[in-house]
Structure formats: C-alpha cells, structure tokens
Amino acid sequence: MAAQKITTAGFLSEFLARHKKMTDRPFCWVLGSGASVQSGIPTGDTLAMQWLKELHVMEDFNNLPLEKWATAANLGIKGFDFRRAASFYPFIYQRGFRDFREQGYAFLEAAMQEAEPSYGYCVLSQIMSGKQHKVAVTTNFDNLIADAISTYTHDYPLVCGHESLTGFIRPNLSRPVIAKIHRDLLLNPKSEPEEIEKLPAEWEAALQVIFDNNTPIVIGHGGNDGSLMGFFKKIAPIKGGIFGCYRVGDEPEAKVHEIVERHRGRLVPVLGFDELMLQLWEKLQLPSPIPDLQATHDKRKAEFQRQFEELNRKLKQPGETKAAEAELKQVRAAAEAATERLTQEKDWWAWQLKANAEPDLAKREETFRDGLKDFPDSAELTGNFPNFMTDVRKNHDEAERLYRKALELDAKNANNTGNFAVFMWEVRKDYDEAERLYFKALELGPKHAPNTANCAEFFEKARKNLAEANRLYRLALELDPNYEWAKNEYVRFLKEHPEFAK
Numbered sequence: 001m002a003a004q005k006i007t008t009a010g011f012l013s014e015f016l017a018r019h020k021k022m023t024d025r026p027f028c029w030v031l032g033s034g035a036s037v038q039s040g041i042p043t044g045d046t047l048a049m050q051w052l053k054e055l056h057v058m059e060d061f062n063n064l065p066l067e068k069w070a071t072a073a074n075l076g077i078k079g080f081d082f083r084r085a086a087s088f089y090p091f092i093y094q095r096g097f098r099d100f101r102e103q104g105y106a107f108l109e110a111a112m113q114e115a116e117p118s119y120g121y122c123v124l125s126q127i128m129s130g131k132q133h134k135v136a137v138t139t140n141f142d143n144l145i146a147d148a149i150s151t152y153t154h155d156y157p158l159v160c161g162h163e164s165l166t167g168f169i170r171p172n173l174s175r176p177v178i179a180k181i182h183r184d185l186l187l188n189p190k191s192e193p194e195e196i197e198k199l200p201a202e203w204e205a206a207l208q209v210i211f212d213n214n215t216p217i218v219i220g221h222g223g224n225d226g227s228l229m230g231f232f233k234k235i236a237p238i239k240g241g242i243f244g245c246y247r248v249g250d251e252p253e254a255k256v257h258e259i260v261e262r263h264r265g266r267l268v269p270v271l272g273f274d275e276l277m278l279q280l281w282e283k284l285q286l287p288s289p290i291p292d293l294q295a296t297h298d299k300r301k302a303e304f305q306r307q308f309e310e311l312n313r314k315l316k317q318p319g320e321t322k323a324a325e326a327e328l329k330q331v332r333a334a335a336e337a338a339t340e341r342l343t344q345e346k347d348w349w350a351w352q353l354k355a356n357a358e359p360d361l362a363k364r365e366e367t368f369r370d371g372l373k374d375f376p377d378s379a380e381l382t383g384n385f386p387n388f389m390t391d392v393r394k395n396h397d398e399a400e401r402l403y404r405k406a407l408e409l410d411a412k413n414a415n416n417t418g419n420f421a422v423f424m425w426e427v428r429k430d431y432d433e434a435e436r437l438y439f440k441a442l443e444l445g446p447k448h449a450p451n452t453a454n455c456a457e458f459f460e461k462a463r464k465n466l467a468e469a470n471r472l473y474r475l476a477l478e479l480d481p482n483y484e485w486a487k488n489e490y491v492r493f494l495k496e497h498p499e500f501a502k
Contacts, residue, residue: 034220215240241265383416414445
C-alpha cells in the first residue's frame with residue numbers, strides 16, 4: 001500500500017488555503033528527532049549507531065567489522081537487522097545502559113544541553129503564537145520549541161512533559177501547547193522498549209482531543225515510535241488527513257505509507273525542517289523577528305543596568321537603625337566588589353558605574369573622560385557625561401558639545417534626544433528646538449516614560465498648554481505606573497489645575 005505523494009509547493013498551497021479558509025480546523029505539528037538535527041541534536045539513527053560502536057569496542061574480542069559483530073545474537077535483540085538499526089533505537093538504548101540507567105539520562109542530557117533552536121524553530125514559534133496551529137506533539141525530550149517561543153515571541157507555552165499534565169489540554173487553546181509524549185528530559189524520560197511501545201491512557205485521551213480538532217503535519221519522524229504509530233493505527237481517520245513530511249531521497253518505510261494512506265493523507269518530500277519552515281515563513285508573509293529581538297534585548301539590558309544603579313544609590317543612604325546600618329555595610333561591600341568586577345569588563349557601562357561610585361567630583365569627571373578614551377564611539381557614555389557636566393559642573397558649553405556628539409554617534413537614541421531637549425529648554429531657553437527634540441524623542445521611544453513625563457512638564461511650564469501636559473502626564477503613568485517622579489508631578493499638577501482632575 002503506497003500513500004499518495006504531493007510536491008512541497010502543493011503542500012504549501014494547501015496549507016495557505018486551509019489557513020485562510022478553514023480557521024476552525026487548524027494544523028498541529030508532530031515532530032520527531034529529525035526536526036532537531038539542524039539545532040545540533042543527533043537523530044535516533046545517529047545515536048543508535050554511536051551506541052552500537054561503543055558496544056562493539058567494549059565487547060568484540062574477535063576484531064570483527066561492526067556490521068558483522070552487531071547481530072541479534074551478540075546484542076540480545078530479537079530480530080535485529082543492522083541495515084535497519086534506527087528502528088531498534090529503544091532496544092539499543094536499553095542494551096547500552098541496562099546496568100546503569102542514570103548514565104543513559106546523563107548521556108541524553110549532555111547531547112541536548114548546548115542545543116539552540118534552529119531557524120525552523122523560530123518560524124514555528126511565530127506560527128504557534130498566532131491564532132491558529134498552536135499545538136505541537138513531539139517524541140523529543142528537548143526544549144527547543146518552548147525555548148524558541150520564549151525567545152522569539154512574547155508568548156509562553158503550556159508544556160505537558162508528563163502524562164499527569166495531560167488534563168490541561170483542551171480543544172480550544174488560548175496559548176501554544178507542547179505535548180511531550182515521552183516526557184520531558186528532566187522528568188524521567190522514556191527510552192526503553194516497554195516504555196515507548198504503548199502510550200499511557202492519559203496520553204491517548206489527550207491526543208484524541210488534539211487530533212479531533214487539528215490536522216497533523218508530521219516532520220522529522222521516521223515511524224520508529226511504536227506508541228505513536230500504534231495510536232495512529234487504531235484511531236478513526238483524522239479529519240483533513242495527515243501530511244507526512246520526509247527528507248528527499250530517504251523513502252519512508254511501508255508502515256509510514258500505511259498510516260498516511262489509512263488517514264487519507266499525503267506524503268511530502270522536503271529538503272529539511274529548516275528549509276520547509278523557511279518556505280512557510282514566506283508563504284505566510286510572517287514579519288521579521290529581528291527588530292523585536294533587538295528591542296527586547298535592549299530593554300532587558302537597560303532594565304538590569306537601571307536596577308543595579310538604583311540599588312547602588314539606595315545603599316548610599318544611612319540605615320534607620322544601628323542593626324540596619326551594620327547589615328548595610330556588608331551589602332555595600334558586596335556592591336563595591338560587584339562594581340569593581342564589572343569595571344574590568346570591556347563595556348561602556350563599566351565606566352558609567354565607576355563614575356557613579358566616585359564621590360569626588362573632579363575624579364568623577366576624570367573617570368568619564370577616561371571612559372570616553374576607551375569607548376569614543378559609545379553614544380550611551382557620551383550622552384550621559386553631559387548630564388553630569390551641566391547639572392553638576394555647570395559647564396554648559398561642554399555639555400552641549402557632548403549632547404550633539406552623542407546624537408552624531410546615534411541619532412536614534414531616544415534617551416539622549418530627550419536629555420538634550422531638557423537641556424535646550426532649561427539651560428538654553430530655546431523652546432522651539434526643545435519642542436522639536438521632545439517630539440523626536442517620543443517618536444524614537446514611544447514607550448519611554450521619563451521622556452513622556454519631561455515633555456509633559458515642558459508643555460505645562462514652558463508652552464502653558466495644560467491640556468497637552470495633562471495628556472502626557474497620564475500617558476507617562478500608563479507607560480510606567482510606578483514612576484515616582486511622574487506620579488508626584490501629576491499630583492502637583494492636578495492640585496494646581498483641578499479642572500483636569502475630573
């Protein structure tokens with residue numbers, strides 16, 4: 001019995017048609033070890049061969065070639081055929097680690113520890129975070145799908161890595177779901193023959209729910225998993241069929257043809273998981289994740305830096321009691337040591353920390369200048385230095401030169417643009433230029449609460465545009481409800497202009 005084959009182009013067209021016209025019948029993803037190869041995780045075939053070679057080295061006293069030594073008799077594996085070694089994966093695993101199962105778990109954990117989601121998983125995460133196609137069923141132990149979703153999207157999945165969690169799988173899902181039918185790597189994963197020959201009843205019930213509501217696309221699964229294949233054999237034909245993707249030149253075994261034919265599905269020859277997902281990415285016209293990745297990275301980095309600096313500022317305040325002061329001394333010592341360690345790193349922020357920690361103003365200025373010798377192209381350090389020069393040293397000409405230099409280095413830096421706007425208003429009294437800079441800063445950083453609050457103050461006090469000031473104060477607090485300065489300023493504003501308190 002041979003299942004019908006369709007081209008990759010035909011599959012992509014079918015996917016897009018159903019995606020647009022059959023939103024009530026989404027696809028789900030069934031992934032085997034072949035989907036993880038491009039992420040650096042070896043396939044079951046590769047692992048089986050590696051374990052055979054290790055057993056051969058340990059146990060062959062007759063210097064036989066591997067293919068001559070690896071027999072059913074020598075391995076104690078009934079019906080073993082070296083040409084089909086991959087299909088005996090669980091038996092070879094059991095044979096290799098039968099005397100020390102924990103070593104088997106350690107081996108699998110080490111094989112997956114350094115893996116990073118490949119490009120294909122990036123695309124998969126984007127698709128699963130959409131409104132459709134939100135379920136992945138996998139025989140793999142790795143965390144590639146979950147890692148990709150948390151890295152490339154703002155979603156987080158429900159990971160069912162144990163049969164005890166299957167009750168959380170529902171027909172209508174609001175978030176991505178990952179069903180790990182052989183358990184998670186850290187939850188006593190199943191690899192031995194008797195463990196993966198049949199699905200637990202909990203998984204059978206959960207998979208029935210999934211396939212009653214989703215059409216499976218199988219990628220990287222060679223059909224060597226008895227539990228999943230057995231389940232496909234006994235359930236009623238799946239609505240919409242099964243799309244079984246296999247690598248070009250690696251013809252599926254008869255049992256795969258049988259399953260796909262039974263469910264009135266189609267076989268699809270593909271070049272690989274990443275390649276197919278690239279084609280889907282283009283077919284669906286998904287956006288590039290790069291701008292969001294960069295913004296998320298920058299936000300996390302800036303938030304870490306802000307919190308570290310804020311904590312150091314708080315530690316400079318005296319303790320309320322002698323006991324508190326005694327504890328503070330220990331924390332201050334840790335903060336000083338941490339700051340010193342960070343200053344050893346080749347990063348502009350290290351110089352910023354060193355300047356912040358310097359109580360002597362002349363030495364602080366010297367620290368900033370030394371930092372700019374090391375990092376002359378750092379828009380961040382160049383933009384922070386003039387705040388000190390104008391607020392503390394009152395050297396406004398030098399401050400203006402530095403502000404302009406910082407914007408030459410990075411014209412899209414919202415923080416530096418906003419600080420220069422404050423300078424042009426409060427120091428230079430150039431209201432038109434200040435307003436232009438404020439609007440530019442808000443355009444560059446629409447979620448930047450400090451710039452928004454500063455702009456509100458400008459419209460209140462410089463432009464006397466109270467309605468706009470009120471709008472901007474409110475917006476700043478929507479962006480950051482915990483922004484203390486903005487809260488205090490808005491309370492003052494409403495006391496002075498109670499007509500806006502309604």
